[in-house]
Amino acid sequence: MAEQNFVKYEYYKHKNFNFYEFSSYRLKNGKLVTYEDINGLPGKLRFTNPVVLLDMSNEGHVIIDNFLKESPFVLSGEWSRLDIAEQERVKTKSTLDSARAIIEAAKMSDKDVVDYATLSGYNLNSDLDVLRAKIIEVAQSSPDAFMDKQFDPEKDLRVFIIQAVKAKKLNLKNNTYFYGKEAIGTNEEQVLVWLKDHKDILAILKNEIRGDKLPKKKTKS
Numbered sequence: 001m002a003e004q005n006f007v008k009y010e011y012y013k014h015k016n017f018n019f020y021e022f023s024s025y026r027l028k029n030g031k032l033v034t035y036e037d038i039n040g041l042p043g044k045l046r047f048t049n050p051v052v053l054l055d056m057s058n059e060g061h062v063i064i065d066n067f068l069k070e071s072p073f074v075l076s077g078e079w080s081r082l083d084i085a086e087q088e089r090v091k092t093k094s095t096l097d098s099a100r101a102i103i104e105a106a107k108m109s110d111k112d113v114v115d116y117a118t119l120s121g122y123n124l125n126s127d128l129d130v131l132r133a134k135i136i137e138v139a140q141s142s143p144d145a146f147m148d149k150q151f152d153p154e155k156d157l158r159v160f161i162i163q164a165v166k167a168k169k170l171n172l173k174n175n176t177y178f179y180g181k182e183a184i185g186t187n188e189e190q191v192l193v194w195l196k197d198h199k200d201i202l203a204i205l206k207n208e209i210r211g212d213k214l215p216k217k218k219t220k221s
Contacts, residue, residue, distance in 0.1 A: 005083075005085040007065050007082065008052070009047075010082070011051075017049070022035065022067070022071065033067065033071070037063070038060040097143040100147075101139035101147055102140055104150060105136045113132050114128075114131070116150060117131045157192050160202075163209055167209045179194075
C-alpha cells in the first residue's frame with residue numbers, strides 16, 4: 001500500500017476565523033511569485049478554514065503547497081506548515097534509534113559502563129547498576145550522543161587521559177595539559193595526538209596507573 005503524504009497548513013489563531021486570501025509575494029532574489037491553478041491560470045487562493053490538509057498525491061494540492069511554503073505568510077509564522085509524512089518518518093527513526101541505543105547500553109560490559117561513566121563525569125563510587133541505569137536513560141533520550149561516545153574509536157585514550165590527570169600522571173593547569181614540565185596540549189584532541197606520538201611514555205603511564213578497581217556490583221541482601 002502506497003504511503004499517503006499530507007501537508008497541513010494551520011492559521012495561528014482559530015478564533016473568529018472567516019477566510020484568508022493569499023496574495024502574490026516576492027522572493028529574496030526579487031522574483032514575483034503568483035498563484036496559478038492546475039491549468040496555469042492566475043487566480044486567488046482563499047482558505048475558509050484555519051486548518052487545511054493538502055494531499056501530495058493531488059497535482060493541484062502540490063501546486064498550492066509550492067506557492068505557500070516559501071511565502072511570507074508561512075515564514076513569519078502566521079500560517080504553519082507541517083509535513084505529516086515527514087514528521088512520522090522522523091518520529092519512527094527517533095524511536096528506532098532509541099531502541100538500538102538502549103540495546104547497546106543494556107549489553108555493555110562492566111568495563112564499558114565504567115569507561116562511559118568516566119567520560120560522562122558520573123560518580124564512580126556509585127553501584128554499577130546505578131551507573132548502567134543512568135547510561136540507559138541517556139541512550140533513550142539522546143541515542144546519537146550515546147552511540148557517538150560509546151563507539152568513539154578514541155574512547156580508551158580519552159578515558160586514560162581522565163585517569164592520568166586524576167592520578168596526577170598528567171597535569172591540567174589553566175586549560176593546558178602537562179607531562180612533567182612539558183606542555184602537551186591545550187585540549188583533549190592535542191593530548192591524544194601527543195600520546196600517540198609518544199607510545200613509550202603512554203605505555204609507562206598506563207603501567208603506572210594500571211590496577212584501578214571497578215566499582216563493586218550491587219549485591220542482593
